[in-house]
Amino acid sequence: MIVVLAGGVGAARFLEGLVCVFPQKDITIIGNVADDTEIYGLHISPDLDIVAYTLAGLVDPAKGWGFRADTFECQNLLRKYGFETWFKIGDKDLATHIYRTEQLRHGRKLSEATDDFSRRLGLQVRLLPATDDAIQTHLLTEKGWMHFQEYMVKRKTTPRVYQVVFRGAISARPVKGVIESIANASGIIVAPSNPIVSIGAMLAVPRIRSALQETKGKVVAVSPIIGGKTVKGPADKLMKASGVRPTAVGVAELYRDFLDTLILDRVDKDLAPHIAELGIKPVVTDTLMRTNRAKVRLAKIALGELKH
Amino acid sequence: MIVVLAGGVGAARFLEGLVCVFPQKDITIIGNVADDTEIYGLHISPDLDIVAYTLAGLVDPAKGWGFRADTFECQNLLRKYGFETWFKIGDKDLATHIYRTEQLRHGRKLSEATDDFSRRLGLQVRLLPATDDAIQTHLLTEKGWMHFQEYMVKRKTTPRVYQVVFRGAISARPVKGVIESIANASGIIVAPSNPIVSIGAMLAVPRIRSALQETKGKVVAVSPIIGGKTVKGPADKLMKASGVRPTAVGVAELYRDFLDTLILDRVDKDLAPHIAELGIKPVVTDTLMRTNRAKVRLAKIALGELKH
Numbered sequence: 051m052i053v054v055l056a057g058g059v060g061a062a063r064f065l066e067g068l069v070c071v072f073p074q075k076d077i078t079i080i081g082n083v084a085d086d087t088e089i090y091g092l093h094i095s096p097d098l099d100i101v102a103y104t105l106a107g108l109v110d111p112a113k114g115w116g117f118r119a120d121t122f123e124c125q126n127l128l129r130k131y132g133f134e135t136w137f138k139i140g141d142k143d144l145a146t147h148i149y150r151t152e153q154l155r156h157g158r159k160l161s162e163a164t165d166d167f168s169r170r171l172g173l174q175v176r177l178l179p180a181t182d183d184a185i186q187t188h189l190l191t192e193k194g195w196m197h198f199q200e201y202m203v204k205r206k207t208t209p210r211v212y213q214v215v216f217r218g219a220i221s222a223r224p225v226k227g228v229i230e231s232i233a234n235a236s237g238i239i240v241a242p243s244n245p246i247v248s249i250g251a252m253l254a255v256p257r258i259r260s261a262l263q264e265t266k267g268k269v270v271a272v273s274p275i276i277g278g279k280t281v282k283g284p285a286d287k288l289m290k291a292s293g294v295r296p297t298a299v300g301v302a303e304l305y306r307d308f309l310d311t312l313i314l315d316r317v318d319k320d321l322a323p324h325i326a327e328l329g330i331k332p333v334v335t336d337t338l339m340r341t342n343r344a345k346v347r348l349a350k351i352a353l354g355e356l357k358h
Numbered sequence: 359m360i361v362v363l364a365g366g367v368g369a370a371r372f373l374e375g376l377v378c379v380f381p382q383k384d385i386t387i388i389g390n391v392a393d394d395t396e397i398y399g400l401h402i403s404p405d406l407d408i409v410a411y412t413l414a415g416l417v418d419p420a421k422g423w424g425f426r427a428d429t430f431e432c433q434n435l436l437r438k439y440g441f442e443t444w445f446k447i448g449d450k451d452l453a454t455h456i457y458r459t460e461q462l463r464h465g466r467k468l469s470e471a472t473d474d475f476s477r478r479l480g481l482q483v484r485l486l487p488a489t490d491d492a493i494q495t496h497l498l499t500e501k502g503w504m505h506f507q508e509y510m511v512k513r514k515t516t517p518r519v520y521q522v523v524f525r526g527a528i529s530a531r532p533v534k535g536v537i538e539s540i541a542n543a544s545g546i547i548v549a550p551s552n553p554i555v556s557i558g559a560m561l562a563v564p565r566i567r568s569a570l571q572e573t574k575g576k577v578v579a580v581s582p583i584i585g586g587k588t589v590k591g592p593a594d595k596l597m598k599a600s601g602v603r604p605t606a607v608g609v610a611e612l613y614r615d616f617l618d619t620l621i622l623d624r625v626d627k628d629l630a631p632h633i634a635e636l637g638i639k640p641v642v643t644d645t646l647m648r649t650n651r652a653k654v655r656l657a658k659i660a661l662g663e664l665k666h
Contacts, residue, residue: 091463152449
């Protein structure tokens with residue numbers, strides 16, 4: 051059994067390759083919920099949805115989120131009714147949010163709703179939210195405090211960020227199975243996700259970081275930073291805001307206390323010695339996941355490192 | 359200023375004709391909310407929606423409810439997620455329900471939400487729910503008690519009905535403007551709607567019936583029963599269940615205490631003397647509203663009777 055710590059699009063693409071070469075039923079995915087938000091009274095878990103839609107083969111391949119060929123009839127009318135529509139919700143996507151909200155309203159936990167939802171989409175992986183408790187990423191920017199989704203989607207990551215906080219993290223409890231699966235995993239892969247707001251938000255949930263430090267399984271991460279930039283999302287900007295260099299070395303520093311191996315891109319090969327200096331094994335390869343073949347190749351390299 | 363008491367599809371079709379020959383801004387529509395229900399956590403007011411969509415020119419003309427050419431992407435996926443989908447909700451329709459639910463959740467009254475919603479759809483009529491309080495039509499049937507929508511939509515009006523109750527009606531208060539508009543109207547038209555569950559549910563709200571009895575304006579109704587049957591819906595069955603003959607005479611009996619004129623169909627012309635015996639003026643004409651011309655013609659006749 052292996053564990054993957056997963057954010058959104060980058061993680062989902064990595065997982066697409068992984069499930070081609072490793073049995074779904076032997077994978078536990080721990081997903082980020084600090085980007086969760088409520089829109090139109092509906093609970094939305096963007097990262098869990100991205101992972102589930104992708105593994106179910108239903109995701110919009112161009113955007114990396116939402117359903118393929120989804121329509122926006124409902125939201126187009128909501129705009130006429132005076133609602134903000136910067137957070138795009140397709141008609142099918144809405145069904146997921148209604149489903150999840152109804153489950154929560156009837157007293158089920160987010161983890162129970164997520165398990166049921168992923169089964170209904172035909173997944174065999176175990177998809178666990180990091181926590182059932184409310185934890186929310188808020189950013190202090192030059193425009194004031196804002197929810198991560200406002201920064202990311204509404205403001206397209208343009209305001210300068212001074213600080214990142216995970217409200218509620220300090221008192222959040224890991225979902226049952228999270229600590230156990232990390233402790234008992236034959237290996238753990240930290241997907242190429244934002245090390246601050248995706249992986250970092252999960253590490254802020256008490257006991258998750260220490261479980262990673264203590265597990266006997268190898269911990270392998272894939273750097274989401276290539277040549278000082280992210281493929282998608284604001285990881286580089288938020289690393290800077292957190293006082294970390296936006297490079298593979300910065301990623302290694304953030305994971306230093308539990309990481310065995312960091313897979314980094316060929317363009318960053320000169321950084322390998324600096325990573326080795328931190329006591330982390332650098333593995334240099336192509337990390338861009340443009341094709342299925344590239345995804346599978348990267349997954350195989352990560353799996354290979356778990357065994358060393 | 360005139361007032362129209364309105365249920366769903368029959369009333370909406372009548373109103374379509376009326377607004378062709380009478381200024382919208384001088385019409386107050388009092389709408390039925392006892393059919394309201396909650397589905398997927400969303401507050402749905404079917405009769406208000408039918409009236410608003412119809413007057414906005416957006417209604418599906420074949421069904422008489424929902425938006426023209428609406429899609430069902432969201433609900434199709436909700437079915438896969440295990441939800442019941444016998445109450446059809448199109449993707450655009452969903453926007454209305456989300457809008458209304460959000461308004462209510464933020465502490466606005468149903469009447470405020472309805473006013474805002476009808477303005478956003480471009481209506482100039484004043485559309486008032488009969489009450490802001492929760493009132494719900496429940497039926498005792500051979501299959502037990504059920505909400506009106508379950509009887510009407512899920513079970514397609516097949517179970518035999520023994521009793522009709524309007525839960526909550528006894529303590530409901532009319533929306534501000536309802537009593538005043540009836541009292542001050544130059545005339546009141548009772549639309550060709552179900553006299554038990556549409557009009558009857560409004561008459562069950564304290565003070566509405568007495569306002570109709572006391573108003574100086576003429577009260578004219580259009581019989582929804584033609585040849586002992588309803589054009590649409592279960593009015594005939596529910597009249598029987600309430601111990602009333604399912605005929606224009608039965609309609610006259612139900613409205614006897616406040617009605618001046620009853621417009622009935624030519625096929626029922628033999629009933630005219632019985633209606634006159636009740637002290638109500640019978641007006642015999644074609645009441646089927648198959649074409650716009652027929653709708654306008656019927657509206658003109660009703661308006662003419664208000665003046666006599």
